[in-house]
Amino acid sequence: MSRYDVVLLHPPSIYDFRERPAFYGPIADVIPSSPVFEMYPMGFVTLAAHLRRHGFRVRIVNLALLMMRDRTFDVDRFLRRLRPRLFGIDLHWLPHAHGSLEVARRLKEIHPDIPTVFGGISSTYYHEELIQRPEVDFVLRGSVCEPFLLALVRQLAGARDFATVPSLTWKEGGAVRVNPAGATPGGLDDYPIDLGMMIRQVVGHLDFWSNVPFHHWWRHPITAVFTVRGCGHGCLTCGAADAAFRRFMAARHPFYRRPEGIAAMVRQFATLTRAPIFLVGDVLDGGMEYACAVLDALAASPVPNRVGFEFFAPPPAEFIERLRASVPRWFAELSPESHDESVRATLGKARYSNAELEAAIGTLLANGCEGLDLFFMVGLPGQTYENVMAGMDYVADLFTRFDRRLSAFITPMGPFLDPGSDTFERAEELGYRRFAHTLEEHRLLLETRDWEHMLSYETRWMTRAQLVDATYDAAERLSAAKVRTGRVSPEAGARVGERIATARDIRRRLRANPGNPGATQRGEPQLRADIAALASAMLHDKRELFPPAAFLNQFRLGGIARILLQDLFGRGRSRA
Numbered sequence: 001m002s003r004y005d006v007v008l009l010h011p012p013s014i015y016d017f018r019e020r021p022a023f024y025g026p027i028a029d030v031i032p033s034s035p036v037f038e039m040y041p042m043g044f045v046t047l048a049a050h051l052r053r054h055g056f057r058v059r060i061v062n063l064a065l066l067m068m069r070d071r072t073f074d075v076d077r078f079l080r081r082l083r084p085r086l087f088g089i090d091l092h093w094l095p096h097a098h099g100s101l102e103v104a105r106r107l108k109e110i111h112p113d114i115p116t117v118f119g120g121i122s123s124t125y126y127h128e129e130l131i132q133r134p135e136v137d138f139v140l141r142g143s144v145c146e147p148f149l150l151a152l153v154r155q156l157a158g159a160r161d162f163a164t165v166p167s168l169t170w171k172e173g174g175a176v177r178v179n180p181a182g183a184t185p186g187g188l189d190d191y192p193i194d195l196g197m198m199i200r201q202v203v204g205h206l207d208f209w210s211n212v213p214f215h216h217w218w219r220h221p222i223t224a225v226f227t228v229r230g231c232g233h234g235c236l237t238c239g240a241a242d243a244a245f246r247r248f249m250a251a252r253h254p255f256y257r258r259p260e261g262i263a264a265m266v267r268q269f270a271t272l273t274r275a276p277i278f279l280v281g282d283v284l285d286g287g288m289e290y291a292c293a294v295l296d297a298l299a300a301s302p303v304p305n306r307v308g309f310e311f312f313a314p315p316p317a318e319f320i321e322r323l324r325a326s327v328p329r330w331f332a333e334l335s336p337e338s339h340d341e342s343v344r345a346t347l348g349k350a351r352y353s354n355a356e357l358e359a360a361i362g363t364l365l366a367n368g369c370e371g372l373d374l375f376f377m378v379g380l381p382g383q384t385y386e387n388v389m390a391g392m393d394y395v396a397d398l399f400t401r402f403d404r405r406l407s408a409f410i411t412p413m414g415p416f417l418d419p420g421s422d423t424f425e426r427a428e429e430l431g432y433r434r435f436a437h438t439l440e441e442h443r444l445l446l447e448t449r450d451w452e453h454m455l456s457y458e459t460r461w462m463t464r465a466q467l468v469d470a471t472y473d474a475a476e477r478l479s480a481a482k483v484r485t486g487r488v489s490p491e492a493g494a495r496v497g498e499r500i501a502t503a504r505d506i507r508r509r510l511r512a513n514p515g516n517p518g519a520t521q522r523g524e525p526q527l528r529a530d531i532a533a534l535a536s537a538m539l540h541d542k543r544e545l546f547p548p549a550a551f552l553n554q555f556r557l558g559g560i561a562r563i564l565l566q567d568l569f570g571r572g573r574s575r576a
Helices: 043-053 063-069 075-080 094-110 121-125 146-157 195-205 242-248 259-272 288-300 317-326 341-347 354-366 385-401 439-445 464-484 490-511 525-533 557-569
Strands: 006-009 058-061 086-090 116-119 138-140 168-172 175-178 223-226 277-280 307-311 330-337 372-378 406-412 432-434 457-459
Touching: 006 043, 043 058, 043 086, 043 146, 063 075, 075 094, 086 094, 086 146, 094 116, 094 121, 094 439, 116 121, 116 146, 121 138, 138 146, 223 259, 259 277, 259 288, 288 317, 317 354, 330 341, 330 354, 354 372, 354 385, 372 385, 372 464, 385 406, 385 464, 406 464, 457 464, 464 490, 490 525
Parallel strands: 006 058, 006 086, 086 116, 116 138, 223 277, 277 307, 307 330, 330 372, 372 406
Antiparallel strands: 138 168, 168 175, 432 457
16 A cells, blocks of 8 residues: 555544444434544545645545444554554544544554544643543644644654644653644635545545545535634533633634635535535624625625525524525524523523524525524523423424424534533533543543433533433424424324334333443343434434435536546645
């Protein structure tokens, strides 16, 4: 196998998920990936592109997905064939606390001479604990690490003067060194994606699955354009909120992508695929002038794809009307989190009334929005079981007032409180009880057998058990409202009901063996089979969020060929 300078590995959330099936519950119901969290962070793509532009060879390997697809896939044998200068492992989302460390441990056994570097939000927060582990050689801190990884790779290929690498935590003779933070980058536009590299890796290795973002992407090939890193909002539960990042991120956030850069990335994806393109981040957070500039840039070169917009608060009517005039086909997501205005205010969401929310829903639908999804959550400050259930009654009322383009979803906040968030740092003051503080404590929670005991918290208003009860009961009530109003078929509603009933039964059977944490491993085959059947989604049918499509019909083969040819013949690269 040809030698790469860097191999970026995305681990599963729990390394031995194939041998020790845990009852993950609905923690991944409203995201594209499964509870194995096989969707790698977009940072992998921009990191790889940045290194490649400077002459280094990089490969992305979605190890989690390779393990999911083939129960006989030999991880150690695969890793043994890789011999880069550096292995990069993401610990961006804390649910990877188990899998990332186990992959690093195995790499150190197989390749003791090849260093490992960790990066991501969780790596940044826990950098001092991470670097103490023998399987971790380097940690890069920050939300924009492209220039710092480049500096590290150059030192590995040259003088190995690691003290010169900004934002690096490392070891020297057993002593921990924490280098000063690097300069704040100017913006995200310096770190674009490289579609040519991605296509060439697929073609060159005849390996589609190592690069696929998540398991069912070939059936639901949605793409994402990240418009921002960080967030200007102050939600108490968010580890990327303004207050959270100020605790452990050195740079000033948020960083916005220029409107022209957003439109350029949308055009790139539209060259490759007919699938929806989702703008991650509320463009209105950059101000009305910025948001309108994004719309103007999209209008200047329209694409036939559906374009998705994310809103953290009801968008103003004038923006919605401009959106309709600028984008031919579009859909939207809005996250009230709770129907209760006082809970939303406590959470730190922008203050708005339900009347304002309902007015925005009406305006969005009246202006050509092809689909509007509302997202609600269980586990918020001040939220009781009764409050959660009242929220589903509120949604049912919305369903009777608006047409079937409006839908809604509910999910538990889990499995963990975000490190750095207010609810993590000020837990007792805000009504939370934490069951995990350190990275190792979170890793151990992932070894428990069910999602109730994986939860790293309970609240003053609901215990862990009540959080689970509220989640199941609310999802059941929401599903019934969807069936009544024709949003889903009776058959689809029945499937959701069956999955929730199975989940309750699994919980009952696990409670019957409280002293046997290995019950799912050594217990009855039917229990293992029932748990496996709920591995993709429990509370919702994911086809509501990510409509399936014929695989080949979703890709523009001519565009793919042009990108590949441009990549092979159109650009020279140097290590400047």
